[in-house]
Each structure stands twice: as C-alpha cells, then as structure tokens.
Amino acid sequence: MYMPPKPGSKIIIVGGGCFGLSTAFALALKKKYHVVVFDRQPIPSSDAASTDISKCVRYDYGNKLLYMQLTMEAMPHWHQWNKERAEQNESPVFEQTGVLLMGYQGTFGPYEEQSMQAICEAGYGHAIEKLLTPESIIQKYPQFEQTVRNGYDIAYVNKDGGWCNSEEAIKHLYGKCVGEGVDFVVGQDQGCFEDLWLDDNDKGIVKGIVTQDGTHHVADTVLMTTGAWTASLVDVKDQLQATGHVVMHFEPKEPLRQSLASIPAWAADITRTGYYGFPVNADGKLKIAHHFESGYLNPREKDHVSTPRTHVDHANDTIPISAVQHARASLAEIFPATSSMDITYTRTCWYSDSVDGGYLVSPHPSYKNLVIASGDSGHGMKVLPVIGYKICHVIEGIESDYSRAWAWRTTTVPENQGNIGKHKTMGDGQHNDRFATQDELLC
Incomplete structure (x- = not known):
C-alpha cells in the first residue's frame, strides 16, 4: 500500500528533464518537503529528450481528450514564462507561430478530423482556421507551394499553437526551481543514479538511492523521472521501452532562410508520414524530425532491454543510413527545398514509449516509497509548465482523471499495436541499419 510523504519528508527526484524539473518546482511551491534532484549531467542534460532547439506546442490530440485538456491548461503558462523572460531580458521560450496540419489529396485523416472536432467542442473553435483548397494554403503560406502541388493540398491551422525553445525552457524552469529552494546534485559520479537503496530486511522497501560514487542517499520518497532510461534502471514489467527517433537540421541560405523563418510549425499527414518540422530559428537552423510507429531500439546484451544511445557516450554517431534514405525520399515530396541542402546535424531523440502511448505516473506496485513518472511517448515537452502539478498529485495520493x-497497467497491448511493436535495431552492422557517414549526409 502506497503511503504519501508526510510534511518534512525528503523527496529525491532522479532525472532533471521535463518531468523531473516540473515536479520539483510543483513540490517546492508547497514549502513542506526537502526536494533534491539528481542527474548525471548539469542541467540541461545534453542527452535528455527535453534538451533540443524546438518542440511542437499544440493541443491537437485527436480523440485523446485528456491530453488536449492538459495542453490547453499549459498554454497560459507558456505566455507567462515569456513575460518572465522579458523581465529578465531573455528571449521568449514560446513562439506562437501556429501549427499547420496538412492532409493529403483533399482528405484529412482521422487524427486531424478528430482534433478539429474535439477542439471546437471544447470551446476553442476560434483557434482553428481551415484551408480547404490548395489555393488557400498557398496564399497564406507560399513557402509550401510545392508541398501543396505534391498532394498535401488540404490543411488547417491551430492559431494558438507553435513551438518552444525546449532547451531554454528547461533552463528557465531550472532557475525557477533554484529560486524555490530545490537542491541539485549533478555529475557523472555524485549525481548519477546507480541503484535503488533497499532495506536489508525487506527488499520491497526503498530507503533511497545509491549513486555511482557509492554514496547512499536516504529519502522518504524516490521519484524516477528518468525518461527513456527508466526501463533499463527499474523493473517496469514491460510497460515502457526506450525508442529512438531521428532529428535532422538543415541550414538554408538566403533568401530562403529568411522566407522559412516565418512559416508555422507543421506536420505533413502526420499519422501516415511521421514527418514534422519548424521554422528556421535565430541561428539559421531548420529542424525536421520523423516520429514513426515504434522507432529504433538499442538493446543491451545482458537482457535485451533497449537503452538510449546518445552523443554523450557516442559522440560520432549520426543516424541510421535507412533513416537518411527514407528522409531524402520522403522530403523530396513533403519539403522539396531540402533536396538541395546538406544535413548539417543529426540526433536520435529517445522516447520512453508506454504500451498504449499514455504516460505512466504511478507508485511502483513492488516497491514501497517509489514512484515512476515516465512514458512520455514523444509528447511531454508541450506540457512542461503543468505536468509537475499532476505528478505531484500522484505523489501525494490525490486521485484525479x-x-x-x-x-500502473496490468495488461499488455497486443503485438504490433500501440507504441511497443515493430521496430528496427540501431547500428547493428546490417547494411540498412548502420550509421550514415558524414559524406552520406550531404546533398
């Protein structure tokens, strides 16, 4: 039976990414806990999914109404953070460019149709602008003319949406945490989680954590917000799996660079193609990413659990050659301007995929004093300002929708359904799964 922490308790949070920082801030506001965040790297951790130049912020969620509502709740906070940043003479963390969601050959997919309906029924129909003819899309966004000519000829814009500078957002929230008295322990030795510290007489009781330097840190409650590493650190009974999804940067030259700086965040028939992208940022970088069904896996030898493979430990990694080939072929239709551009940067962004694509935020059924908050499934950053309050409710035993x-799930999703299913293994030496060379990233 899970027992919420009492006032005065020490709560250790393992992982200083999106879920970890947001929860640390929510707990700190209560002024009744000692909150300590551990991470193997300084914040923002360079290999966290949340450390990136851009993430989409939208409340278009098909028929997943709970996540639509959660993101709607987050939107005013993004604007408030922009005001805080302005007072600090810092750049905005949220850019309300709108989000352009394109259908194909005159038809919206179920995701787009369900999103528009749900948004309108929630009272936010004023944010939706339908572009039901090729001409209407081109008139509003002439940069997508060739995309439209290639069949992506029906769309709508969610004018409330846009994108966030996710690394800067993490820095901003980190500053807010420090200001509220959250303690941080970072570094490869003293901040790196090694294992749970279990009671000698009852291995089901968590007393704290052990870090890589061998130090035992006592805690009344341990919260694991370790993202894609969660399944490799704690037994989650096949509820979570680390999957890698490719990110590419291009650097268009003028005048195209300036033109592409004014486009919205966009998705091209996303449930069919998996491709989405962003405007050129202030550094001249054009980011396009691919989120497909289950991503790449990187199974470790001892138990075949997939673990993130990042630039922290593999600095020379690019992305699999199969991903480059697929992107070049797909983007020739979706965003043909990239065909004449080199891919100047690549990254594998690691998700913690759950069995059903929903978050897993729950006391662990096998361990007392342990709470898991993971399963971002590729859609965590947009709710950064508010997700911590919901996780805090779970920690404190407050029941809600x-x-x-x-x-905690007790059933598994049938094979090839949900987020855990078909996959490719990353860098296993096979011709189509090896990492691309730098020359192969050139146009």
Missing part, C-alpha cells in the same frame, strides 16, 4: 489514466 489523470492519476487514474496514468496508473
């Missing part, structure tokens, strides 16, 4: 939806 969110705690019920994110509770």
Whole structure:
C-alpha cells in the first residue's frame, strides 16, 4: 500500500528533464518537503529528450481528450514564462507561430478530423482556421507551394499553437526551481543514479538511492523521472521501452532562410508520414524530425532491454543510413527545398514509449516509497509548465482523471499495436541499419 510523504519528508527526484524539473518546482511551491534532484549531467542534460532547439506546442490530440485538456491548461503558462523572460531580458521560450496540419489529396485523416472536432467542442473553435483548397494554403503560406502541388493540398491551422525553445525552457524552469529552494546534485559520479537503496530486511522497501560514487542517499520518497532510461534502471514489467527517433537540421541560405523563418510549425499527414518540422530559428537552423510507429531500439546484451544511445557516450554517431534514405525520399515530396541542402546535424531523440502511448505516473506496485513518472511517448515537452502539478498529485495520493489514466497497467497491448511493436535495431552492422557517414549526409 502506497503511503504519501508526510510534511518534512525528503523527496529525491532522479532525472532533471521535463518531468523531473516540473515536479520539483510543483513540490517546492508547497514549502513542506526537502526536494533534491539528481542527474548525471548539469542541467540541461545534453542527452535528455527535453534538451533540443524546438518542440511542437499544440493541443491537437485527436480523440485523446485528456491530453488536449492538459495542453490547453499549459498554454497560459507558456505566455507567462515569456513575460518572465522579458523581465529578465531573455528571449521568449514560446513562439506562437501556429501549427499547420496538412492532409493529403483533399482528405484529412482521422487524427486531424478528430482534433478539429474535439477542439471546437471544447470551446476553442476560434483557434482553428481551415484551408480547404490548395489555393488557400498557398496564399497564406507560399513557402509550401510545392508541398501543396505534391498532394498535401488540404490543411488547417491551430492559431494558438507553435513551438518552444525546449532547451531554454528547461533552463528557465531550472532557475525557477533554484529560486524555490530545490537542491541539485549533478555529475557523472555524485549525481548519477546507480541503484535503488533497499532495506536489508525487506527488499520491497526503498530507503533511497545509491549513486555511482557509492554514496547512499536516504529519502522518504524516490521519484524516477528518468525518461527513456527508466526501463533499463527499474523493473517496469514491460510497460515502457526506450525508442529512438531521428532529428535532422538543415541550414538554408538566403533568401530562403529568411522566407522559412516565418512559416508555422507543421506536420505533413502526420499519422501516415511521421514527418514534422519548424521554422528556421535565430541561428539559421531548420529542424525536421520523423516520429514513426515504434522507432529504433538499442538493446543491451545482458537482457535485451533497449537503452538510449546518445552523443554523450557516442559522440560520432549520426543516424541510421535507412533513416537518411527514407528522409531524402520522403522530403523530396513533403519539403522539396531540402533536396538541395546538406544535413548539417543529426540526433536520435529517445522516447520512453508506454504500451498504449499514455504516460505512466504511478507508485511502483513492488516497491514501497517509489514512484515512476515516465512514458512520455514523444509528447511531454508541450506540457512542461503543468505536468509537475499532476505528478505531484500522484505523489501525494490525490486521485484525479489523470492519476487514474496514468496508473500502473496490468495488461499488455497486443503485438504490433500501440507504441511497443515493430521496430528496427540501431547500428547493428546490417547494411540498412548502420550509421550514415558524414559524406552520406550531404546533398
């Protein structure tokens, strides 16, 4: 039976990414806990999914109404953070460019149709602008003319949406945490989680954590917000799996660079193609990413659990050659301007995929004093300002629609359904799965 922490308790949070920082801030505001965040790297951790130049911020969620509502709740906070940044003479963390969601050959997919309906029924129909003819899309966004000519000829814009500078957002929230008295322990030795510290007489009781330097840190409650590393650190009973999804940067030259700086965040028939992208940022970088069904896996030898493979430990990694080939072929239709551009940067962004694509935020059923908050499934950053309050409710034993939806699952999804299913293995030496050379990233 899970027992919420009492006032005065020490709560250790393992992982200083999106879920970890947001929860640390929410707990710190209560002024009744000692909150300590551990991470193997300084914040923002360079290999966290949350450390990136851009993430989409939208409340278009098809028929997943709970996540639509959660993101709607986050939107005012993004604007408030921009005001805080302005007072600090810092650049905005949220850019309200709108989000352009394109259908194909005159038809919206179920995701787009369900999103528009749900948004309108929630009272936000004023944010939706439908572009139902090729001409209407081109008139509003002439940069997508060739995309439209290639069949992506129906669309709508969610004018409330846009994108966030996710690394800067993490820095901003980190500053807010420090200001509220959250303690941080970072570094490869003293900040790196090695294992749970279990009671000698009852291995089901968590007393704290052990870090890589061998130090035992006592805690009344341990919260694991370790993202894609969670399944490799704690037994989650096949509820989570680390999957890698490719990110590419291009650097267009003028005048195209300036033109592409004014486009919205966009997705091209996303459930069919998996491709989405962003405007050129202030550094001249054009980011396009691919989120397909289950991503790449990197299974470790001892138990075949997939673990993230990042630039921290593999600095020379690019992305699999199969991903480059697929992107070049797909983007020739979706975003043909990239065909004459080199891919100047690549990254594998690692998700913690759950069995059903929903978050897993729950006390661990096998360990007392341990809470898991993971299963971002590729859609965590947009709710950075508010997700911590919901996780805090789970820690404190407050029941809600969110705690019920994110509770520990006791069933598994049938094979090839949900987020855990078909996959490719990353860099296994096979011709189509090896990492691309730098020359192969050139146009």
